[in-house]
Amino acid sequence: MTLRYALVVYLVGILVDLFGALMKILHLPFADQLLVIGAVLQTVGLCWIIGKLLTHPKLKDFLDW
Numbered sequence: 068m069t070l071r072y073a074l075v076v077y078l079v080g081i082l083v084d085l086f087g088a089l090m091k092i093l094h095l096p097f098a099d100q101l102l103v104i105g106a107v108l109q110t111v112g113l114c115w116i117i118g119k120l121l122t123h124p125k126l127k128d129f130l131d132w
Contacts, residue, residue, distance in 0.1 A: 073115035080108025 084105030090098035120126065 068115075070116065070119045073112055073119055075112075076108055076115065077112025080105050080110075080112055083108060 082105075083101055087098050087101030087105050090101060
């Protein structure tokens, strides 16, 4: 899997979270579930991005300066 998919998961999490916040402001049902789903997607996407960056072969050269 590429870093592109991790970024997409993270951005979808942000969008779901924003939509959940809008629904929460408008007192619509299922807003809490959307906020939780958005937070989970953001966490998974961020962990995925960190994992990809730490396993990148050029990271060792970058940190060895």
